[in-house]
Amino acid sequence: MDYIENFIILKKGKFREYDLWLKVFSPNKGLQTYFAFGGLKSKRRFCGCLDILNILCGKIENKKKGYYILQEASLIENFSLIKQDKKKIGVVVNSLNFLEKIKISQEEFKQVYLLLKDFLYSIEEAEDISFFPLLFKTCLIFNLGYLPHFDSCLKCKRTIMWEKETFFSFKDGGFFCMYCKKDNFIKVPIATLKTLKTIAFSTPKDWMKWNLDVNLKHTCYEIVNNFSQYHLQLAI
Ligand SMILES: [Zn+2]
Structure with a gap:
């Protein structure tokens, strides 16, 4: 056929x-x-x-x-501009290697294809691409059924967007307030939670306009990397 x-x-x-x-x-x-x-x-x-x-x-x-x-x-x-730029090629190869290792189900093919296509078009145009692998892998993981619950404490349901810090559970895939946290949860500043939420609902076209703070990038990386290792047995 x-x-x-x-x-x-x-x-x-x-x-x-x-x-x-x-x-x-x-x-x-x-x-x-x-x-x-x-x-x-x-x-x-x-x-x-x-x-x-x-x-x-x-x-x-x-x-x-x-x-x-x-x-x-x-x-x-x-994508002739990507192919002329060794740094851009490196970012794309790194991201594609990650994509190839992830199990993607049939109903997710289309959204992953669109993410990948937009990612390539954005890299083609963007000047600063240093955050792109983190953003791509985060969006990919969050799009594939691992979207954390961001807005309220998973246990008591109180809003946590106004707290100074929250506590993330890799196992539960969500955030807890200071009253419901357990010892093995990791402390997450609210700025990091908000950044992760923004990344989760962004598209690669948005990334070109962003200027992520290096500390924020580092804390986001730590969480997403540990989250990915916990659920996908894969470092980002
Ligand atoms: Zn709570």
């Missing part, structure tokens, strides 16, 4: 003389491997566009379960 779909190339490799395998992410199938026979040769079918980070529209043949052949493709975006 053939179908048409947009996808982003994350990795590629050569096999035999002119053939390529492509690791891609698409909004309907998620992470897939496509085989492009003649991918290094056929300008007519692939217009020389089978490069890493390119967004393409392709015609795909599903030979049998899990075996996909890319029949032809046309270029939508090639």
